[in-house]
Amino acid sequence: MSRPVLASVDLHALRQNLQVVRRAAPGSRVWSVVKANAYGHGLDRVWRGLETTDGFAMLNLEEAILLRERGWKGPILLLEGFFHADELPLFDKYRLTTTVHSNWQLKALQDAQLHAPLDVYLKINSGMNRLGFLPERAQTLWQQLRGLKNVGDMTLMSHFAEAEKPDGIERAMTQILQATEGLACSRSLANSAATLWHPQSHGDWVRPGIILYGASPSGQWQDIATAGLKPVMTLSSEIIGVQTLKAGDRVGYGGRYTARGEQRIGIVATGYADGYPRHAPDGTPVLVDGVRTGTVGTVSMDMLAVDLTPCPQAGIGTPVELWGREIKIDDVAAAAGTVGYELMCALAPRVPVVTV
Incomplete structure (x- = not known):
């Protein structure tokens, strides 16, 4: 596979x-x-x-x-x-x-x-x-x-x-x-x-x-939300691992994120080598099994972690939208301190692309 x-x-x-x-x-x-x-x-x-x-x-x-x-x-x-x-x-x-x-x-x-x-x-x-x-x-x-x-x-x-x-x-x-x-x-x-x-x-x-x-040319999706424009690119993946944290456990390189209590996180097969912004902060929006949640910890080369608290049913193989129809690329870019232009252009050659 x-x-x-x-x-x-x-x-x-x-x-x-x-x-x-x-x-x-x-x-x-x-x-x-x-x-x-x-x-x-x-x-x-x-x-x-x-x-x-x-x-x-x-x-x-x-x-x-x-x-x-x-x-x-x-x-x-x-x-x-x-x-x-x-x-x-x-x-x-x-x-x-x-x-x-x-x-x-x-x-x-x-x-x-x-x-x-x-x-x-x-x-x-x-x-x-x-x-x-x-x-x-x-x-x-x-x-x-x-x-x-x-x-x-x-x-x-x-x-x-x-x-x-x-x-x-x-x-x-x-x-x-x-x-x-x-x-x-x-x-x-x-x-x-x-x-x-x-x-x-x-x-x-x-x-x-x-x-x-x-x-949006302004970098803010709300500026074009009523214009009738539709996102063309979707970046998606799946959860490939699940961890259950206890209070005080840290996540990712540098231990940037610390769990405040028991918490499930999902590990998603996407990282900065795919074009996802490494500097995306905790809470950058992501869609897991149709539920909006956020990233936790530093983005790795090939993986990132997401909070599964809002979607307790999620597990191995659960689909994830990094940006696309529901999670607007402008919102991801704004969270990461950049613009949608950069994220589109940064999509890595190793990512397969299909037309729909």
């Missing part, structure tokens, strides 16, 4: 989440963001669940080529563009849309020998201060790109740093609008949070990421 830890990916939920996005941003086309191997869900596994999207957005050229080889003929956007000028022939061959965020990319595009112009997203830095040109350069750069023979359709792009806040995009939107006044151009500004909560930013294309997978 194989180890019982298992991840499942719900393609029906994925399709439903895409429809939620379309309802939230009517009139905008959708870039489904599938970077980081579709946020840990497996690009090759899930892309067909998103095949009604208008385009796919990602980082890795290899993943873009995979989509083309699987038969996707629609737009593909590389969110950080090409990393080296010698990648441009592949962008040309596979007809990929490139982001341009740096002067060297402008020069590389100008000098490249291409069979046909590439569509370009001009990235403006509106306060994130990672990639992109200063807003005051937008007009000049737009005209410069427009004059290059290797540039086809163009779109203005930015990325909000604080879109999860009620007033989080006001300053950035003001900068963008002022800098591009009079510029007739397509725009792609809205990430997941802006797609849900800032309709004034939607423009021609929205770029949902985390919400496609049923988690």
Whole structure:
């Protein structure tokens, strides 16, 4: 028998989440963001669940080529563009849309020998201060790109740093609008949070990421609880051992947890080598046989312990949901001091994944 830890990916939920996005941003086309191997869900596994999207957005050229080889003929956007000028022939061959965020990319595009112009997203830095040109350069750069023979359709792009806040995009939107006044151009500004909560930013294309997978861009599930989004990934396992503690007994490495009285705990075949956060504190939520309880003690490489007090019927072989439909990944992440994004992307290659 194989180890019982298992991840499942719900393609029906994925399709439903895409429809939620379309309802939230009517009139905008959708870039489904599938970077980081579709946020840990497996690009090759899930892309067909998103095949009604208008385009796919990602980082890795290899993943873009995979989509083309699987038969996707629609737009593909590389969110950080090409990393080296010698990648441009592949962008040309596979007809990929490139982001341009740096002067060297402008020069590389100008000098490249291409069979046909590439569509370009001009990235403006509106306060994130990672990639992109200063807003005051937008007009000049737009005209410069427009004059290059290797540039086809163009779109203005930015990325909000604080879109999860009620007033989080006001300053950035003001900068963008002022800098591009009079510029007739397509725009792609809205990430997941802006797609849900800032309709004034939607423009021609929205770029949902985390919400496609049923988690909150704010890191708080309650912020999206009524949006109609469904968790796509479930991480599950089973109890493989039971211990009965007496008062004063400690659990796990370092003895972090101490029993206050007699207590049954279950040992679950999941640990940080599977992608579960090692720093999850006592009480991190978990579902045992349909009953919500919490972890106890330090998470080990291959195992963790859970309190069986609320579920005295649980024993060897009892099913456990670490996150998924009932235990929201945002709640696990919040308990562990991180975000759902990280937990999704941290799912270990050794964990078998099935689609449902």
